[in-house]
Amino acid sequence: MVKIYTGGSEKPEREEVVEPLVEPTPERRKERREAPAPEKEPEKTPA
C-alpha cells in the first residue's frame, strides 16, 4: 500500500514497497553478465 505522509517536520512524501522477482546479488549479476545473449530469430524475408 502506498502511504502519503500528512504530518511531521521532516516531511517524507511517499512510501512504497518495491520488490524484484529475483533479488540482485553480486553472484546473480555476474551470472547474468556471463549468460549468452538469447539468439535472435532470423528475419523472415518476403517470398
Add this chain to the structure above:
Amino acid sequence: MQIPDRAGVIVGYRVWRVIPGKWVDLSQSLSAQRWFQTWSLMEATVAHCPPHLQGDPSKPLLRRNHPHEAAPSFGCTCGLYARYEPIQEVHPLPYVVGSVLAWGRVVHHMDHSFFRAEKALPVAFVRPHRGGGVFPHLAEDKFFRIADLLGAEVVENPGELRTYSEVEVNKW
C-alpha cells in the same frame, strides 16, 4: 510479509567511505560516508533501525527479533540513503561515489532529492581520485578489491555512472 506496490528495483546514487589497510577485514571495509555502518559485499545490505534513531515515541525501544522489520519508516531517519541523481562533486579517497539498486520498503523525500530504502546493492562506482585522505594507496587497493567482490562496474564519470546504472536497473 510486505505486499509489493510494484515489481522491480530503483536506482540511487550515494557516497561511501573505504576503510583502508589490513587492520580492517575486506568484508568490513565499505562503510557509510558519515558513520560506521558497514555495507555487505556479498549480498544486499539491509537497513536496520537502531533505537537511538527512532523518532517515533510510539515505537518500541528495541526489536529483538526483527530489528529491520520497519526500516525505513515515516517516523524515523533510518534506512539506506541514496539520491535520485548522480553525485557530481568529486570525492577524493577514502570516499567513493557510486550507484545502488534498491528495493523493499522505500520512503521517498522528493523535496530533498533522496530516498531511504530497506535493501540496496552497490552496482557501480566512479573511479576514485587520490586526495588528501590518509593512506590513499591502501584505500585505492581496498577499493578495487571491494569493486571486484561486488562485481561492480568502475566508470570514469557521473554521466557514465548514470548510463550504466539505468541499464542495470531495467534488468531486475
